[in-house]
Amino acid sequence: MKKLWSWFLNSQEMSLLLVFIILCVITGILNPVFFTFRNLIVVSRSFSLFLIIAVLMNFVIILREIDLSVGSVVALSGTVCGLSLVSGLSIPLSIIIGISTGTLMGFINGFLITRFSIHSFVVTLAMLYAARGAVYVIGMGRPIYPFPKSFAILGEGKFLGIPILVFIALAWVIVGNFFLAKTTYGRAVYAVGGNSETATRAGLNVKKIKQWSFLLNGLSAGISGVLLVSRLSVAQPSMGTGWELQIIAAVVIGGTSLLGGEGTILGTLIGVMFISILNNIMILIRINVYWQNIVVGLILILATILDTVRRRKQLPE
Amino acid sequence: MIKPIIEMRGISKNFGAIQALENVDLELMPHEVLGLVGDNAAGKTTLMKILCGRYIPSSGRIYMEGKKLDIFSPFDARKVGIETVYQDLALADNLDVTANIFLGKESLRGGLNQYFKVMDVKRMREKARRIIEKLELEELDITRKVRNLSGGQRQVVAIARAISFNPKVLIMDEPTASLAISKVSRVLELVKRFRKENILVIYIGHRLQEIFQIADRVMILRRGKNIGTYKTSEISMDEVIKLIIGEH
Numbered sequence: 001m002k003k004l005w006s007w008f009l010n011s012q013e014m015s016l017l018l019v020f021i022i023l024c025v026i027t028g029i030l031n032p033v034f035f036t037f038r039n040l041i042v043v044s045r046s047f048s049l050f051l052i053i054a055v056l057m058n059f060v061i062i063l064r065e066i067d068l069s070v071g072s073v074v075a076l077s078g079t080v081c082g083l084s085l086v087s088g089l090s091i092p093l094s095i096i097i098g099i100s101t102g103t104l105m106g107f108i109n110g111f112l113i114t115r116f117s118i119h120s121f122v123v124t125l126a127m128l129y130a131a132r133g134a135v136y137v138i139g140m141g142r143p144i145y146p147f148p149k150s151f152a153i154l155g156e157g158k159f160l161g162i163p164i165l166v167f168i169a170l171a172w173v174i175v176g177n178f179f180l181a182k183t184t185y186g187r188a189v190y191a192v193g194g195n196s197e198t199a200t201r202a203g204l205n206v207k208k209i210k211q212w213s214f215l216l217n218g219l220s221a222g223i224s225g226v227l228l229v230s231r232l233s234v235a236q237p238s239m240g241t242g243w244e245l246q247i248i249a250a251v252v253i254g255g256t257s258l259l260g261g262e263g264t265i266l267g268t269l270i271g272v273m274f275i276s277i278l279n280n281i282m283i284l285i286r287i288n289v290y291w292q293n294i295v296v297g298l299i300l301i302l303a304t305i306l307d308t309v310r311r312r313k314q315l316p317e
Numbered sequence: 318m319i320k321p322i323i324e325m326r327g328i329s330k331n332f333g334a335i336q337a338l339e340n341v342d343l344e345l346m347p348h349e350v351l352g353l354v355g356d357n358a359a360g361k362t363t364l365m366k367i368l369c370g371r372y373i374p375s376s377g378r379i380y381m382e383g384k385k386l387d388i389f390s391p392f393d394a395r396k397v398g399i400e401t402v403y404q405d406l407a408l409a410d411n412l413d414v415t416a417n418i419f420l421g422k423e424s425l426r427g428g429l430n431q432y433f434k435v436m437d438v439k440r441m442r443e444k445a446r447r448i449i450e451k452l453e454l455e456e457l458d459i460t461r462k463v464r465n466l467s468g469g470q471r472q473v474v475a476i477a478r479a480i481s482f483n484p485k486v487l488i489m490d491e492p493t494a495s496l497a498i499s500k501v502s503r504v505l506e507l508v509k510r511f512r513k514e515n516i517l518v519i520y521i522g523h524r525l526q527e528i529f530q531i532a533d534r535v536m537i538l539r540r541g542k543n544i545g546t547y548k549t550s551e552i553s554m555d556e557v558i559k560l561i562i563g564e565h
Contacts, residue, residue, distance in 0.1 A: 183433055197407065198409050201401070203391045203395040203396075
């Protein structure tokens with residue numbers, strides 16, 4: 001029994017999955033609406049938008065860095081895309097411009113962090129403010145609409161009854177996992193995150209790895225921002241507010257350590273499922289909105305404690 | 318006249334007000350093991366970190382086979398075949414043995430990586446197994462995470478990483494420091510094997526008995542200066558100690 005328990009504790013993905021299933025079952029009992037197809041479709045959309053960013057946030061956190069700017073970058077990318085659409089640019093072009101905006105913000109983050117050796121917390125916090133400010137400047141604080149009807153297909157459309165967003169997100173997960181687990185880049189991410197001095201001595205280009213990771217995180221925020229705007233059919237200046245914390249929480253709950261060097265895409269996937277379901281559950285059982293934040297905070301602490309316990313067990317004798 | 322393979326000329330290094338190295342010359346001749354000795358803070362590790370690209374000298378030049386080398390990073394050094402077994406091993410604890418052995422060279426072609434290349438993990442594992450076997454030092458599970466290995470096993474992984482692609486020069490910084498006494502002689506045998514396989518070795522050590530067992534010449538540093546290089550056959554351990562501590 002003790003052996004089973006220890007395997008259980010040590011396989012973070014399995015234990016997380018189990019908690020997740022228990023959570024779903026409890027919710028289903030408390031409010032059967034949870035299991036309706038319609039509800040799950042709604043959940044799956046926000047889940048997909050989070051997941052696209054979470055995959056890359058996973059890389060960033062494994063690198064022992066952080067990116068607080070993703071919510072604002074989502075908004076900025078979506079706003080730029082929206083503005084392009086209402087000024088008459090074609091849908092493909094507007095999408096590209098939107099995604100490029102996110103990528104550029106990510107590049108700026110990475111550049112400032114590596115070139116001037118500023119802590120990522122500071123740089124991305126600054127970007128959080130600056131990008132949000134830019135949203136209000138260029139959008140003049142107003143919602144942006146209307147968009148051509150066909151633009152909504154990405155965000156609202158379904159294929160075989162499942163939202164297209166889900167397919168996009170899952171494709172992104174598969175690609176992300178491939179990069180992390182099977183390429184030299186992914187290997188370098190783990191090495192740099194675990195011990196950047198070791199990585200440097202092995203000849204790895206630590207700066208390049210970090211620059212690319214922040215750029216790709218910005219890219220993912222850009223994609224998510226464009227898809228969000230497609231789903232909402234309007235670009236609101238308040239879009240994406242608070243996303244960074246939810247996404248970071250999801251990644252940490254999924255087993256990625258804030259101290260770097262550990263983490264899997266599968267864990268991130270489960271972590272995002274967890275956060276999405278949690279948000280949904282609290283709405284369905286009508287928990288007060290303010291209590292919802294307390295719950296998320298508690299769970300985040302629990303996940304971190306579990307990670308610390310697991311790390312302590314791993315230390316060599 | 319036999320020309321040296323590696324030359325370091327006029328190497329100085331200061332960290333702010335601290336002069337760690339002052340105008341140091343080093344020559345590494347073909348087919349030799351060069352012992353590098355000196356008291357603590359004599360500058361041995363600093364000199365080697367310059368050769369392996371971790372530090373950039375404040376002045377001085379490095380030559381390989383007569384050609385000037387531009388070593389600005391460990392990448393540059395590894396590229397020309399200078400490998401290092403660091404005193405603190407510099408292993409990635411969170412990765413397994415195979416990943417550590419091929420860290421930076423996962424393409425298995427000997428050259429350093431470009432990023433975003435796919436890894437052939439199966440081939441890497443096979444090659445890692447063969448390298449560990451050839452060393453004949455310890456048995457290892459090459460899929461284990463390095464943090465779960467003993468000190469001696471970690472040492473083996475660090476050595477394996479350095480020799481995985483037949484380096485030209487191997488710098489070993491106190492390789493026997495954390496080893497059980499029974500294992501020390503095996504490492505020394507290994508160094509002799511390296512010499513036979515035409516890998517030049519610079520061996521930093523504290524225990525002069527080891528140095529005299531395997532080194533052809535011994536170079537002595539004291540307070541950042543090169544006090545002299547002597548053939549181990551032409552000098553006694555006592556004289557070396559005197560030179561290290563500055564008694565004459």
